[in-house]
Amino acid sequence: MAIPVNIVSGEExxxxxxxxxxxxxxxxxxxxxxxxxxxxxxxxxxQVEKLIHYTNELSIFNECVALGKRYLKEANIEGGFIFTSSGSEANEYSLAELGARRKRKIVGVKGAYHGQLYLTGAITRGKQSRLVTIVSPDSRGIETIEKLLTTSSIPLVIIIEPLMIHAGIRSLPRDFLLFLNKLSINKQAIIISDEVYLSPGKTGFFYSFQAFGINPDLFTLGKSIGGGLPLGLIAFNNANRIESPLGITTTSQGGNRVSCVAGLALLEELHKKNVIENVRKNEEKITKLLRDELLGIKGVIETRGIGYIRGVQLDTSIFRRRWRTKIILESIKNGLLISLMGKDDDVIRLAPPLVATFEDWQKAVLIIKKVIKDMLVS
Incomplete structure (x- = not known):
């Protein structure tokens, strides 16, 4: 749901x-x-004072190339990169270029969100087609993928979110991820890790695939890397046989000057202020905070997540849809912005900026606790 608040500025x-x-x-x-x-x-x-925009098709912008190289370095890989204007575009281009255009079967995971364009939208909606197969991240999904491999002489293209946000902050099972790693090693599949929402740093690691111990053939990033400005990135791991020319852009605004200089400044700040290290340092304290303050409350079933991406699972038999919406509105009255995720909007998503302190987490959790308790009393 759209938050009924007219936001005009921000501070920390x-x-x-x-x-x-x-x-x-x-x-x-x-x-x-x-x-x-x-x-x-x-x-x-x-950058705005110097030049807002000039097409990347006719000139090389050094900061664009530098930013792409920095993101390859953070993954400790040699490879190429392509800039887009958004994470959805990065995912769509990857699926179209490596999958549909080369007649490879595309596989997506049930419950994942990769955007709302043509191929990404099909996966997000869980819509099977001639081009796209949707699998569950379990033994049945593994069996489906194995059957697809028996009918294909070329690698599959499989896109994943290691931590599925719209499915309710749910991690992909370890066995499923190990199976995908094996497919990549055996050259049976090209694995795309959708890092658009998860990176950089939100899991306590620079990339979520590092947190979950997987080695994708390529990964995608979104506007978080541009400080919120329009920017997306596809990074290719040449060691995994995926090659791309250096510094290519797919749209006139892909790798635009303003977003790229913002991205370079953001990377410098991330490292200078040890932002990701602080996320990891606070992780156990946040897990304990959520468990101690919320798990004992009627109507809360589970807390889960990693780093600075957490979910609070609500009991839908107690909190009907109208009440779940009311949790957001009551939280706003108490000075907190939250959102709902999951198929039935039954998971409170807690995902602050990475500069949030543990004290900020304490304040947010205590507000949620108060709101839920007050609603149960009323």
Whole structure:
């Protein structure tokens, strides 16, 4: 649901509405450095003064190339990269170029979200087609993939989110991930890790595939790498036989100057301020906080997640859909922005900017606890 608040500005981990009210932002984490990082703002302002845009088709922008190389280095791989304007475009281009155009069968996982374009939209909606097969991430899904391999003489293209956000903050099972790794090693499948929502840093590792111990053939990133500005990236691991020319863009705004300089400033800040290390340092404390404060409450079934992406599973027999929506509205009244995920909007998503402190987490969790308890009393 759209949050019924007119947001006009931001400050650190807070958003400010048109009435001047400050809201602690735990609803989404595209702005991983918060809403007022001065170094990122300075980089944007400086580039805007010099040149806002000139097509990448006719010139090379050094900062664009530098940014792509930095993201390959963070993955410790040699390879190529392609810039797009968004994560959805990065996913769509990957599936179209490596899958549909080369007549490879595309496999997606039930419950995953990769965008709402043609191929990505089919997977997001769980729609089977001649081009796309949807599998569950379990033994039945493994059997389906094995059957597809017996009818194909060329590798499959399999796209995954190691941690599925829209499915309710659910990790892919370890056995399923190991199976996919084996397919990649045996050259039976090209594995795409969709890092658009999960990276950089949100799992406590730079990339989520590092947190889950997988080795994708390529991965995609979205506007988090541009500080919230339009930007997407596809990175190819040449060691896994996936090759791409260096610094190619697929759209006129792919790898645009303003977004790329913002992205370079963001990377510098991530490392200088040890942002990802702090996420990992707070992880166990956050797990304990959620368990101690929320698990004993009637109506809360489970807490799960990793790093700064957490989910609180609600009991739908107690919290009907209307009540689940009310949790968001009551949280806003108490100064907190949250969102709902899952097939039935039955999971509270907690995903603040990565600069949120443990004290911010404590404040957010105590507000949720109060809201749920007050609703049960009423």
């Amino acid at each position: 981990v807070y958003l400010i509405d048109s009435s001047g009210r400050k809201l602690l932002s735990f609803a989404e984490s595209i702005n991983i450095l918060g809403y007022s990082n001065r170094e990122v703002k300075n980089a944007i302002e400086s």
